[in-house]
Amino acid sequence: MPVTLHPVDRAAWEADAQARLDLSRIYADAPPERLPASADAFIEEHLGEGGRFLCACFNDRLIGAVAQRDDGEAWWLSHFCIRKPTRRRGVGTRLLTLVGQSAHRAGRPLRAELDQLRMADQVLLVRLGYRLEQRDGFHELHLPEGCQR
Template sequence: MPVTLHKVDHACWAGDAQVAHDLSRIYADAPAERLPLPADEFIQQHLSSGGLFCCARFNERLLGAIAVMCDDEAWWLSHFCVRKATRRRGVGSRLLALVGEAAYGEGCVLRVATSTLMMGDQLLLSRHGYRLVDGGNYFELNPPASQGGNQ
């Protein structure tokens, strides 16, 4: 079964106990220096502020997540985490690709503020085609050029 994208907003998190449990387990595996709050408080605060989580789903379980805040032109990504037991198996790379496809479908670019990144994160983003822009304030991944030649 392939890894698929599952969006978690406040209603989904509050209404689906398995989703809430899985998301909590993902962020409980994050190193303490990566989260500003304990995992459950972080999740609640992010969802209450209008954010959502884009999650990697495999066999009906969430294995990884990215916190997302959307505006009219971009999806701002932060707090990328994959469950410890499934790291180094391509889940994170697949999740980044799925999030990119979803954002492109809505006509948005992906952005990640450099203030939220460690060096390993910056290397991962660079490998996936993100480029440093705006005086080094954020990384951005633009949608691929259209197939019809309109640029």
């Protein structure tokens, strides 16, 4: 499955109707306890705060996403979600690999607040080869060997 990384910021959200529809569908598939509001309200709020979404793109459709914000020191990740029809096909693994590579090229470590990484998320990341280092209220995600390209 040739998945590519497609960033969606405020400008892309406003200009691309297909990206709006796809991103809304991705987060509509999220378990309700994972989102602080409805899918569209969550997306609008995140983009309004200067965040963006790093999305998995396949056949010109967005099929997975992770919310990302850059504080100038690190990339903070949250709200990782893959569309239900494409789960268990390696999309999440590929998305995390692409995000890690992109962050490495930008010279930014990946971080996630402790409350954003549930146990299942942590297990997945460790199985993918990430090393999680717990710090003051967050995890720093260290890329697996060979993923820094």
